[in-house]
Amino acid sequence: MGGVSVEGGGGGKKSVNSEVNMVPMIDLLMCTISFLLITAVWSQMARINADAQVPGPPRTDQQIDKVEPEPQLHVTLGPTQEGGKKRSFSLVWKAGGSQIKEEKIEVQAVEEKGTVKYPELSAKIESQWNETGKHREASDKKFDQAVLHSDNTTPYSELIGVIDAIYAPQRQYKVGEKTEKASAFNVTFAMQ
Amino acid sequence: MTIHEPGKRLMHAIPLKFVQKKVSGHGGRSVAAELSLTSMIDFLVTIVVFLLMTFSASGETSLPNGITLPSAEHTIDLLDAPMVAITADQILVNGQPMGNTRSVVEANKVQKIEELFNSLKGQRDVYKQLNPNKDFPGVVILTMDAKVPAVVVKSVFQTAAFAGFPNVSFMVNKTGGKKPAGGGGGGE
Structure with missing residues (x-):
């Protein structure tokens, strides 16, 4: 058994050596391990956000200044090739009705456990955001807007792959006193 | 039900000398193995700390049947x-x-x-x-x-x-x- 030994005890007095009982201690550790193993969550769930951009009712007490339209990234999913392994995308930056930039790319889809990922698309969006994105300051509470266009038959897993690629560019974002990394875009769907 | 005096017990009334000899190690290798409690407790404490750090009270939600999340x-x-x-x-x-x-x-x-x-x-x-x-x-x-x-x-x-x-x-x-x-x- 384990014990705590302190020198200088004895001499007719009660010994200062005391025994720590190991059995209940090991029992406690075993119970804690069992509890934590049973309650452990091995698959972590999270969420990915999209914004429906519903405007609030107009306020009659405030005078509305004319606001310069901000550039928005329109990502359009094109047709697939090579049996779904390659997909074409159109990346268009628009401000109001005017088009700022357009690029058509073909990217390789990477499939992992039923999930589709587009690493080339995220790299391309990141480089475009570095050139055209407006909201970069940590104190800026707004995010650049991305609009996702897809046909009606595209599976949800591919939409999530594209949204995940759009969220790849990161910027600093101030939350209270702390500055954290945040995705540079807000995503919404184009309704056709 | 009456209470009886306990009967003979092993190792006291019945010495079983050959067992005592074997256990105490005289004349041969002891059959009693020492378990190192220090390393065992270290190991258990490490597991507890690891599991506590990875413990999450949220993040698990029950999904309805027929849903595979991306x-x-x-x-x-x-x-x-x-x-x-x-x-x-x-x-x-x-x-x-x-x-x-x-x-x-x-x-x-x-x-x-x-x-x-x-x-x-x-x-x-x-x-x-x-x-x-x-x-x-x-x-x-x-x-x-x-x-x-x-x-x-x-x-x-x-x-x-x-x-x-x-x-x-x-x-x-x-x-x-x-x-x-x-x-x-x-x-x-």
Whole structure:
């Protein structure tokens, strides 16, 4: 058994050596391990956000200044090739009705456990955001807007792959006193 | 029942000398093995610390049958919000069917799903009645099967927005990478 030994005890007095009982201690550790193993969550769930951009009712007490339209990234999913392994995308930056930039790319889809990922698309969006994105300051509470266009038959897993690629560019974002990394875009769907 | 004096006990009344000799190690190798408690306790404490660090009270939600979630890297933590589950056949709110996925797929047109709209609007009204001084967060979490077509995704998204839930989150399995704070998490 384990014990705590302190020198200088004895001499007719009660010994200062005391025994720590190991059995209940090991029992406690075993119970804690069992509890934590049973309650452990091995698959972590999270969420990915999209914004429906519903405007609030107009306020009659405030005078509305004319606001310069901000550039928005329109990502359009094109047709697939090579049996779904390659997909074409159109990346268009628009401000109001005017088009700022357009690029058509073909990217390789990477499939992992039923999930589709587009690493080339995220790299391309990141480089475009570095050139055209407006909201970069940590104190800026707004995010650049991305609009996702897809046909009606595209599976949800591919939409999530594209949204995940759009969220790849990161910027600093101030939350209270702390500055954290945040995705540079807000995503919404184009309704056709 | 009477109480009897205990009978003979092993090692006291019955010496079993050959066993004592074997155990004490005289004349041969002892059969009693020493267990090093220090390393064992170190090991157990390390496991406990590791499990405590990976312990999470949130992050596990029960999924309805027939839903395989896609995975994503740039995600944010789940929050407490109404949850809509969409399988290949039906749309469920709190386990109650609130629409048919197949009819939306067959129509092949983005549409407002009336039952879902009424259910979400009801939840919004209840929140506003219970919390008259609080802003309504307008967050809804969609738990969708990976194979559901985009027309259903857009229809549910639009219906949620019409019902007063403009911040729509999609539940996914979290894969590697660091979590972003905002942007994709505008609904907080």
